[in-house]
Amino acid sequence: VANEGGKHWTVNEVRALIRIWSDKNIQQQLEGTVRNKRIFEQVAARLQKFGIDRDWKQCRTKYKNLKHEYKSVKSAQVSGSTSKSMKFFNELDAILGHCTMEQASKSDNEESERPPEWTEAKSEKDSVG
Secondary structure, eight states: OOOTTSSOOOHHHHHHHHHHHTSHHHHHHHHTOSOOHHHHHHHHHHHHHTTOOOOHHHHHHHHHHHHHHHHHHHHHHHTTOOSOOOTTHHHHHHHHTTSOHHHHHSOTTOOSOOOHHHHHHHHHHHHOO
């Protein structure tokens, strides 16, 4: 399906987008915010260095679509179905696989969530005899 920018993303363009997205710095910025225009402007600028001409809106739309598709394939796998698959699943799993499905679907601005270090640290102490 064509995105609002008109032309389809090529395999190389998607690979470049995923390569930029896999940058830890970019990931942290994306996880920490809902208003992410500035981040996608950086992504678009980095794509330009690869000779890929996409604006921030196209990058954000593609990112959201890939993330959505990844989540639906991942949840199908969790439920035992192998009929769903996608082209860049392994690359996206390397980026998104570290966060659980609950974290991925939670709203970004939820304050009641405790940092994972607390629960991990507590359980480690309990198990040390």
